[in-house]
Amino acid sequence: MIANDIDLEKFSKYSRPGPRYTSYPTALEFSDKFKYENYIKYLQEGKEPLSIYIHLPFCRSACYFCGCNVVFTSKEEKLSRYVEYLKKEIDILANHLDTNREVIQFHFGGGTPTFYKAYELDEIMSYLKKHFKNWSDEAEISVEIDPRFFNEEQMKVFKKHGFNRISFGVQDFDENVQKEIHRIQPFELTKAAVDLARRYGIESINTDLIYGLPYQTLESFSNTLKLAKSLDPDRLAVFNYAHVPWLKKTMRKFDETTIPSPDIKLAILKHTIEYLTSNGYKMIGMDHFAKPQDELFTAIHKGELHRNFQGYTTKGGANLIGIGLTSIGEGERYYAQNTKDMNSYEEAIDSGKLPFERGIELNDDDIIRKSVIMELMANFTVDIKATEKKFNINFNKYFADALNSLKEFEDAGLLKISDDRISVEPTGTLLIRNIAMPFDAYMNKYTGSKKSFSKTV
Numbered sequence: 001m002i003a004n005d006i007d008l009e010k011f012s013k014y015s016r017p018g019p020r021y022t023s024y025p026t027a028l029e030f031s032d033k034f035k036y037e038n039y040i041k042y043l044q045e046g047k048e049p050l051s052i053y054i055h056l057p058f059c060r061s062a063c064y065f066c067g068c069n070v071v072f073t074s075k076e077e078k079l080s081r082y083v084e085y086l087k088k089e090i091d092i093l094a095n096h097l098d099t100n101r102e103v104i105q106f107h108f109g110g111g112t113p114t115f116y117k118a119y120e121l122d123e124i125m126s127y128l129k130k131h132f133k134n135w136s137d138e139a140e141i142s143v144e145i146d147p148r149f150f151n152e153e154q155m156k157v158f159k160k161h162g163f164n165r166i167s168f169g170v171q172d173f174d175e176n177v178q179k180e181i182h183r184i185q186p187f188e189l190t191k192a193a194v195d196l197a198r199r200y201g202i203e204s205i206n207t208d209l210i211y212g213l214p215y216q217t218l219e220s221f222s223n224t225l226k227l228a229k230s231l232d233p234d235r236l237a238v239f240n241y242a243h244v245p246w247l248k249k250t251m252r253k254f255d256e257t258t259i260p261s262p263d264i265k266l267a268i269l270k271h272t273i274e275y276l277t278s279n280g281y282k283m284i285g286m287d288h289f290a291k292p293q294d295e296l297f298t299a300i301h302k303g304e305l306h307r308n309f310q311g312y313t314t315k316g317g318a319n320l321i322g323i324g325l326t327s328i329g330e331g332e333r334y335y336a337q338n339t340k341d342m343n344s345y346e347e348a349i350d351s352g353k354l355p356f357e358r359g360i361e362l363n364d365d366d367i368i369r370k371s372v373i374m375e376l377m378a379n380f381t382v383d384i385k386a387t388e389k390k391f392n393i394n395f396n397k398y399f400a401d402a403l404n405s406l407k408e409f410e411d412a413g414l415l416k417i418s419d420d421r422i423s424v425e426p427t428g429t430l431l432i433r434n435i436a437m438p439f440d441a442y443m444n445k446y447t448g449s450k451k452s453f454s455k456t457v
């Protein structure tokens with residue numbers, strides 16, 4: 001047993017391969033039945049506050065571990081052309097929804113948002129704000145930054161537009177690992193980026209690390225953790241490397257024999273939890289650490305934490321609007337995804353349409369399951385009585401199969417099930433994807449195809 005009452009032997013014994021991003025349906029089942037018109041209708045009729053996501057997909061060069069939706073380029077004109085298309089997309093969007101709806105969350109994701117020059121970032125934000133004027137004073141405004149591409153001019157633009165959260169991609173500080181993953185990023189450079197954000201008063205700084213990368217050892221990763229801690233981030237994400245070379249070509253560049261074994265990965269995870277929890281951080285779920293005063297913990301205690309495509313958040317109930325290549329939007333009853341192909345993206349916009357490619361409409365059963373899965377993923381508990389009342393169901397009957405599947409976890413002491421509540425124990429929170437899976441109606445179709453998923457350990 002280690003800090004936080006986490007038992008990693010149990011974790012390793014009960015972990016199963018699973019999807020990296022859990023939302024509902026876990027294995028998104030897009031359907032041809034959900035057409036462009038359906039999406040537009042949801043946009044037009046929506047009344048909830050808005051959470052806006054803009055995807056800036058470009059990167060200069062490939063980090064070989066990267067699983068994100070990225071376009072590699074060194075051509076400036078490609079970047080500026082995309083800004084023009086984003087602006088047209090915002091115009092079209094603004095024609096289809098009430099732009100007075102309050103914006104409570106905004107996120108620039110990538111790719112590398114700071115691959116763009118300061119004036120271009122300013123142009124995108126100003127254009128968005130020209131259409132969407134009603135920003136909440138409490139809005140969470142965030143950006144993912146690669147410290148290798150970040151300067152003070154860009155920081156000034158973020159400050160001007162009220163950004164209050166920055167997530168820095170670090171991954172690993174070890175030189176050998178950095179060489180192998182094709183991402184040279186000296187500690188001093190990352191420190192300078194973090195210091196710059198602090199000088200401009202950014203309240204919440206996150207650093208992303210990944211364990212399971214080639215050449216990592218317990219010793220090398222311990223050193224990475226020490227260096228990361230010395231930056232005093234408010235939050236740390238320590239992701240388990242999702243190795244899916246059948247989906248991402250650059251991952252095939254790795255010599256797989258240099259990827260740490262499950263035993264070493266487990267030792268790294270154990271050390272990470274011990275080290276961070278004895279140095280002022282508390283763990284949230286399978287991959288996040290934050291200082292105890294972080295609002296995420298207050299939200300967990302109130303049962304108000306949520307998980308969306310960007311990770312944990314205290315802003316629930318918003319209508320997520322995805323702008324840009326590959327972006328995903330989410331409403332209470334639908335998901336919609338933009339095209340992944342740049343030509344189709346431009347063609348759609350040139351013809352005055354949003355670059356919607358596919359979507360899914362949730363039925364009543366989906367909505368009940370999504371609610372339970374989200375409660376588990378974010379708050380690690382399900383209030384059975386409240387769920388019964390909200391959806392007018394008999395929980396034990398409705399979820400008889402799922403509860404049956406959870407028996408294995410219950411017997412192993414990973415969770416408790418009473419008449420009122422399912423409560424996940426600390427070790428179980430690391431397995432939350434696996435614990436949530438039985439509630440996912442679409443999961444069974446996919447578990448046969450191991451290649452869809454990356455390993456949990």
Ligand SMILES: C[S@@+](CC[C@H](N)C(=O)[O-])C[C@H]1O[C@@H](n2cnc3c(N)ncnc32)[C@H](O)[C@@H]1O
Nearest residue numbers: 066067110111112144145146169208239241242
């Ligand atoms: C869009 S990327 C980061 C933004 C920025 N381009 C950068 O590299 O700093 C978001 C994060 O996803 C994580 N990530 C990317 N590929 C991953 C993989 N295959 N397995 C686990 N985490 C991954 C990395 O930690 C990365 O910082």
Ligand code: SF4
Nearest residue numbers: 059062063066068111
């Ligand atoms: S990790 Fe970041 S910089 Fe590297 S390829 Fe992926 S998105 Fe681009």
